[in-house]
Amino acid sequence: MVSFSPLSDGPRVLPVIALTGCDGSGKSTLASALVSHLGEKASTEQLYLGQSSGKIGDWIRDLPLIGPPVGRYLGRKSDRVHERPSEPPGAVTALAIYLLSRWRAHKYRRMLAMCRRGALVITDRYPQAEIPGFLFDGPELAKTQGGSWWVRWLRERELKLYRWMATGVPMLVIRLNVDEATAHARKPDHKLASLRKKIAAIPHLTFNGARILDLDGRDDAAHVLDASLRAVHGALEATPA
Template sequence: MKPLPVIALTGSDGSGKSTLATSLVARLRTVAPVEQLYLGQSSGKIGDWIGTLPVIGPRFKAYLVRKSDKVHDQPGKPPGNVTALAIYLLSRWRAFKFRRLLAMARRGTLVVTDRFPQAEKPGFSIDGPQLAKTEGGNWWVRMLRQREHRLYEWMATHVPLLVIRLNVDVETAHARKPDHKIASLREKIAAIPHLHFNGAAILDLDGRDAADHVLESSMRAVTAALQVAGA
């Protein structure tokens, strides 16, 4: 399959993805139609929105956070029916945004994404299927797990033109994102370098370098990738 006109930025929280995405889009808009798209599952933003609902909002948000943390901290234990459904719907939301990405690509738009779904390793924290981190469960949970995995397998068949992977150590990541759990950051930092994104071209950069240096290195790689794609 021909690579999508997509520049996918990956890396741990605190690696500089958002800063680089904004800068890349600003530079690329001078030479081509380009859009920026966030491809995370957006559970934090959805949780914040739920928290604003009157009366039940704060309690329901706290409930979802506890359930999400339980799945992350106890992956060997199958989730309950409601938790499994909530996780599956978050994956469906990610797939909805991915279809928006495909529509942009069909229009000839170059898309810069913050994160990109993969089916190699489970876990929302590294953009994989979350229910695949768990085992067992009743027929409902098993069905949702299978459907979620097929969803990620479908998304992963689409290869981005270039993956820019920002590598960073856990101390730097936590200094930039002090509200994140160190254990979670450490898990992401250990797993992300081993993702291959279905054979996509990958540029590894040091997220601790100056933002200008990271941007210039990225622009050179993007320019080269676009030239090869247009050849």
Template sequence: MSQNMKNMTRHPPVRVIAITGCDGAGKSTLASGLVNRLSPGLAAELCYLGQSSGRLGEWISRLPLIGAPFGRYLLNSAGRVHQRPASPPGNIAALAIFLLSCWRTVKFRRMLHKAHRGVLLITDRYPQAEAPGFRVDGPQLARAQGGNRWIKALRRREQALYRWMASYPPLLLLRLDIDEQTAHQRKPDHDIAALREKISVIPRLNFNGATIIDLKGQEPASRVLDASLQAVRLSLSLPPSVD
């Protein structure tokens, strides 16, 4: 663990059940299943905490005149950081990456507000500050070193945002493990290198000391849901009948 992680602030766990794992592991299916089973007896809501690059691209594309081409340029430039991690991004690409992280922070603040009001949030993904890269829900600008003062300032600010989000660990984190072949069969349109990176990195993350339950994403969805419900009931001290 890095020195920054050792010294990171840690708030008490928030009323959140987070779900992480590689694409194809069944995060969305499990999240929806938990909300459906828990909501009749609890105020439970689904919350997506990915960086939502698609939504940002849609918003930029609606801008007059420069919208569509500029939106495509920003997102393509941001995506190239994955392919060339040793080279710092350009100024515009760095800004696009930073804006995506800012939007994730906005969603995280909304989640905290609801959790503090007593709502149980079931989140698809959860930000972390241990490993860089949007693929594993970490700070993207930290994948590359160097750059001018503007880029270095954005990198420091983005890392601060992720350290702040990671300082609020979830009450329970359900981590879905899956093998590369199964993940690619379920998500054939996804880049195999991206899937391989997630499968390699996510099991090593500790999410700032969160309570983690590892589940097998290859198993039938009903079995994964039942095991998850049992873990959630224990975390919330709920009787078996509340689901």
């Protein structure tokens, strides 16, 4: 298996296969299949590296009494940041966004711990600092400008956090590409505008110069898995042990 080097200030290649692509591209299905096949010969772990705002929002809304109104309040605040990014968020909204980024960093540290144990980690999504916005797994506050000293401080802290996570370069990024019609058909609960933005932005992400395999997420799942396995084995052979 690939060795894991300690944290440093510069980029370092990690024993990580990162799956990226728009919602509905097949990342979760491919991740499970890769873990099943690769796990037969070596220690392989799976980890979701999105910021999980949807699941957290569901948890808040399910709280007795205060859950529904608090959930609606946070939802309105979140929508405002997405729809009017040039306006600085309020102190509470900025803090909520920053805490979501801290939660993602917590999961990123879990990934590093898996790597240290000698596991090959398959991630669904991967943090980056090239394009701002949770929609693209980047820093959300970086989309906004101005604000109070508190908001500016949180923005700087969040950006620093994402830049640190981006120094961990996956040994392979598998990018699953789909058109917006396919994505929306598979994920009808997602806003078409958001899916369209993801599809337009994802091809521009480089993940600090990582090796990237582009696949068509509309292809047969067996074909996508076979091509992915060949690329993973190639990346493992090319990475010093």
